[in-house]
Amino acid sequence: xxxxxxxxxxxxxxxxxxxxxxxxxxxxxxxxxxxxxxxxxxxxxxxxxxxxxxxxxxxxxxxxxxxxxxxxxxxxxxxxxxxxxxxxxxxxxxxxxxxxxxxxxxxxxxxxxxxxxxxxxxxxxxxxxxxxxxxxxxxxxxxxxxxxxxxxxxxxxxxxxxxxxxxxxxxxxxxxxxxxxxxxxxxxxxxxxxxxxxxxxxxxxxxxxxxxxxxxxxxxxxxxxxxxxxxxxxxxxxxxxxxxxxxxxxxxxxxxxxxxxxxxxxxxxxxxxxxxxxxxxxxxxxxxxxxxx
Amino acid sequence: xxxxxxxxxxxxxxxxxxxxxxxxxxxxxxxxxxxxxxxxxxxxxxxxxxxxxxxxxxxxxxxxxxxxxxxxxxxxxxxxxxxxxxxxxxxxxxxxxxxxxxxxxxxxxxxxxxxxxxxxxxxxxxxxxxxxxxxxxxxxxxxxxxxxxxxxxxxxxxxxxxxxxxxxxxxxxxxxxxxxxxxxxxxxxxxxxxxxxxxxxxxxxxxxxxxxxxxxxxxxxxxxxxxxxxxxxxxxxxxxxxxxxxxxxxxxxxxxxxxxxxxxxxxxxxxxxxxxxxxxxxxxxxxxxxxxx
DNA sequence: AGATATTTGTTCGTATGTATT
DNA sequence: TAATACATACGAACAAATATC
Numbered sequence: 001x002x003x004x005x006x007x008x009x010x011x012x013x014x015x016x017x018x019x020x021x022x023x024x025x026x027x028x029x030x031x032x033x034x035x036x037x038x039x040x041x042x043x044x045x046x047x048x049x050x051x052x053x054x055x056x057x058x059x060x061x062x063x064x065x066x067x068x069x070x071x072x073x074x075x076x077x078x079x080x081x082x083x084x085x086x087x088x089x090x091x092x093x094x095x096x097x098x099x100x101x102x103x104x105x106x107x108x109x110x111x112x113x114x115x116x117x118x119x120x121x122x123x124x125x126x127x128x129x130x131x132x133x134x135x136x137x138x139x140x141x142x143x144x145x146x147x148x149x150x151x152x153x154x155x156x157x158x159x160x161x162x163x164x165x166x167x168x169x170x171x172x173x174x175x176x177x178x179x180x181x182x183x184x185x186x187x188x189x190x191x192x193x194x195x196x197x198x199x200x201x202x203x204x205x206x207x208x209x210x211x212x213x214x215x216x217x218x219x220x221x222x223x224x225x226x227x228x229x230x231x232x233x234x235x236x237x238x239x240x241x242x243x244x245x246x247x248x249x250x251x252x253x254x255x256x257x258x259x260x261x262x263x264x265x266x267x268x269x270x271x272x273x274x275x276x277x278x279x280x281x282x283x284x285x286x287x288x289x290x291x292x293x
Numbered sequence: 294x295x296x297x298x299x300x301x302x303x304x305x306x307x308x309x310x311x312x313x314x315x316x317x318x319x320x321x322x323x324x325x326x327x328x329x330x331x332x333x334x335x336x337x338x339x340x341x342x343x344x345x346x347x348x349x350x351x352x353x354x355x356x357x358x359x360x361x362x363x364x365x366x367x368x369x370x371x372x373x374x375x376x377x378x379x380x381x382x383x384x385x386x387x388x389x390x391x392x393x394x395x396x397x398x399x400x401x402x403x404x405x406x407x408x409x410x411x412x413x414x415x416x417x418x419x420x421x422x423x424x425x426x427x428x429x430x431x432x433x434x435x436x437x438x439x440x441x442x443x444x445x446x447x448x449x450x451x452x453x454x455x456x457x458x459x460x461x462x463x464x465x466x467x468x469x470x471x472x473x474x475x476x477x478x479x480x481x482x483x484x485x486x487x488x489x490x491x492x493x494x495x496x497x498x499x500x501x502x503x504x505x506x507x508x509x510x511x512x513x514x515x516x517x518x519x520x521x522x523x524x525x526x527x528x529x530x531x532x533x534x535x536x537x538x539x540x541x542x543x544x545x546x547x548x549x550x551x552x553x554x555x556x557x558x559x560x561x562x563x564x565x566x567x568x569x570x571x572x573x574x575x576x577x578x579x580x581x582x583x584x585x586x
Numbered sequence: 587a588g589a590t591a592t593t594t595g596t597t598c599g600t601a602t603g604t605a606t607t
Numbered sequence: 608t609a610a611t612a613c614a615t616a617c618g619a620a621c622a623a624a625t626a627t628c
Contacts, residue, residue: 082605
């Protein structure tokens with residue numbers, strides 16, 4: 001009745017139409033979170049331990065643990081073993097938030113154009129917002145990224161590090177945007193660009209012109225930033241992104257279709273995992289009730 | 294070595310420094326996700342069932358279930374009971390993604406200024422991006438939101454519905470932005486505004502001037518949109534947000550400090566929950582082994 | 587429509603690992 | 608070092624949901 005919506009326009013603030021009946025563990029997670037917020041807990045405060053939770057919500061150990069798992073995955077609590085252990089309320093770490101949002105774009109077929117269009121909007125604004133908050137350490141770090149880029153162009157740094165450095169430059173600026181919402185958007189955009197575009201761009205050798213442009217632009221931008229010339233810095237950034245976007249499109253870069261998080265891509269042995277799951281067994285298996293020699 | 298970072302600048306693509314030893318269920322969740330991506334599964338495809346997963350990863354039922362729970366919470370899989378049931382790969386629903394990201398801003402102390410600053414950047418761009426993709430149904434829906442606003446001003450619609458309609462107008466436009474990344478940012482910004490600002494703004498009666506401005510601006514914007522006049526529509530939107538931002542600041546609106554998700558705020562009996570947990574017991578408790586009769 | 591088989595959901599009891607004291 | 612408190616993990620059984628016949 002009070003709901004207004006065009007065909008596929010979901011109403012704001014409406015959540016998971018549960019096609020299946022809500023599970024008990026989900027209900028408990030919800031209730032627990034509500035309880036935590038309403039009792040005014042702050043980050044660091046302890047939640048009741050598992051036994052108490054079992055009593056409070058009338059679930060078994062396994063169920064309560066699944067509920068806790070839910071909150072843990074969302075980055076809302078951390079849980080540790082030992083005396084004084086248990087679940088503690090936490091601030092959601094920034095990387096966790098990005099990690100949680102990334103899969104949403106898995107099947108969205110984001111291409112370089114979409115990402116660069118977004119950067120074109122955000123990065124100049126970002127520069128204006130951050131320029132008065134950049135520290136000496138930031139400038140030093142930014143210059144370091146440029147050095148790595150130079151090394152990369154001459155083969156003295158590996159391509160992955162080179163690419164990372166290019167984006168790290170933007171990350172350093174983004175990190176000084178005071179507005180948490182805007183800041184997150186800036187950082188996440190670079191994160192997603194890094195996640196999706198790195199591999200192919202790095203593999204191909206033809207990005208020399210691209211790399212050259214990046215260094216040149218970054219140097220100019222640093223100068224404007226140090227002079228605290230917001231207008232010029234913003235304008236340079238706009239031109240930089242615009243130019244880079246054009247070059248990237250020319251490079252006809254391919255994306256990994258099922259783009260894998262950097263966390264995985266970094267640590268993985270893809271081959272081993274694909275060829276046989278036998279490769280898996282990080283721990284020698286708890287062996288709870290096996291004879292121990 | 295290859296890592297370059299200013300003081301608190303986290304490197305892009307780096308993830309949860311695990312302060313505690315990784316849990317087995319987390320490892321399994323990670324491996325499973327990797328396996329799913331590498332075997333080229335598409336949304337809708339089935340994952341192995343619990344029994345198989347236990348063999349694949351060498352964990353007990355409970356452990357495997359916690360891993361599955363992790364993926365489920367992230368919106369990556371849905372799991373159903375019955376024959377041909379089990380976990381299926383899914384596209385992460387948009388509302389799920391927003392839900393996951395929202396808690397990150399719990400303790401960020403976002404204020405109206407920050408949100409409106411972000412809208413000021415995004416909304417005019419959003420208008421340009423969406424203008425060629427708005428349908429007749431969209432215009433109809435937008436006009437309906439305006440009607441509700443008018444009703445609200447005259448007390449014929451409840452304040453909550455009134456406020457929702459105001460934002461729904463923007464949501465309809467945002468929903469037609471083709472760029473998935475930009476679209477998400479626009480929608481999420483409105484979502485967070487709705488989550489944080491609604492209650493107080495609605496409670497206070499003094500928003501009449503605000504409501505009046507909104508209706509006026511929205512009517513003008515619709516006209517420009519229907520004329521497919523991107524420049525004018527964008528400019529009107531910019532003015533609209535700027536004006537609204539000023540009025541909102543004057544209204545000195547308070548936020549709920551521990552802002553509770555709409556999903557919760559909607560369904561909750563806060564009082565009941567606070568006064569006594571006894572109020573909780575959505576199901577009469579499985580009563581697995583209790584006498585039944 | 588009803589019975590049945592399949593697969594997840596939940597429970598209990600118990601053992602193991604780990605950090606604090 | 609030993610005792611303690613807590614999470615982590617295992618395994619077997621039963622409950623509930625759902626597709627198929």
